Amino acid sequence: MSAVHAYHGQGGDIFAAHAADGPHNAYTDRPAMLALAGDVAGLRILDAGCGGGHYAAEFVGRGAEVVAVDGSATLVGHARALLGDRAEVQQHDLDTPLDFAGDASFDGVVCALVLHHLTDRARFLGEVRRVLRPGGWFLLSTTHPVSDWRYFGGSYFDESWVEFPQADGLTMRFQRMTLESLVTEVLDAGFVLERLVEPRAVEALRAINPERYVRLTERPSFVALRLRR
Template identity: 60%
Template sequence: MTRAETAYHGEKGEYFAANATDSAYNAYTDRPAMLGLAGNVAGLRVLDVGCGAGHYAAELRGRGAAAVVGVEGSETLLRAAHERLGDGAELHHHDLERPLTFLRDGSFDLVVMALVYHHIDARDQLLLELRRVLRPGGALVVSTTHPASDWTSFGGSYFADERVELPIGNEFTIRYWRMTLEKFLGELLGAGFVLQQLVEPRATEEAREIDPRRYEKTHAKPSFLAVRMRRP
């Protein structure tokens, strides 16, 4: 299997595995919002797409999910997920730019895709695959970078549809697609999903003590956008 360009490998993967544990953005902004949108997962079969170091999978199992299956393109992050989850989840190393042929039709009640969507080139293909593996009435919960945040960060036209590079920490950059709200929702709706809920996550009160600057920032400027979609 070739390396997935959409995944974080090596030292970058190690950085993100560590950072996702307690950062104001990951642990106290995106993750609480996504778990809130997921709702009651007790007894559900859940697919975690781009599962990273297993933080969301661990929370989902802790909240009573009957089974959690994680898919991740980075071997570095997958090792961290194995360490975190042990036998608590079924994990697959797979490039998300390729179809999920190893997953059965209608085999999941819920799909969680946290801060992954904007990295993917083959988004139409991925959405059709997620619709396929969800049972009718199942839910897809997705978070992405906020279009307004990207506009203020990168400038130019709000309607730009382009890959951008964002410095992270002192050593790394990440490349992803900036897209408008219209494009983000349009792709999800075009794949046959129905919008149930949309939120613009802000950091929880716990983040105020851990990182007051970033806490205040998330309450003044949106960072992420998250939605819950239903498969008819």
């Protein structure tokens, strides 16, 4: 299993709590991606890298059928606890083929804040395309290259693996990528880019955490793409 150590054990428990109602996940990334999804009623959706299952819960609540997978046994446990029998949740390493899924078997795939952890993005993107039906959508979010550049410094074009210390003493490992690499890789995989969004915190965060609201509306944290197969 690659690059998921920050999400195992205690790290997984901490992430699941952050994802439930933290400023970055609940008030910035997720609202932007859910807006990009639009109406999902009746669709069959794969949540690739589901974490604690918060996306899956939103989609199920909007009438979709969801298969959710994650590499961390801890987070699979959280997702199962959140979703019960409302979605199918499996442990799966996304650096390996999506062998549990047939060709063109999903109407939509969501992959939120996972791509930068993967070691073979080209193979993963090819697999997402394989399991999507023609015309199906792929929602993809990842860290914003400008945010990473601001934090790590050096060359903007440096695409090395980095260690990102978390406030809780854990270390998250991921690979920096430029905006050019991200867009080139998804186009090379055969997707059509329909929309690119730089999510900002939603208004509801202002009253809850004014300082974070200002930061997350002034500085880019994530980039989100809506792609079409």
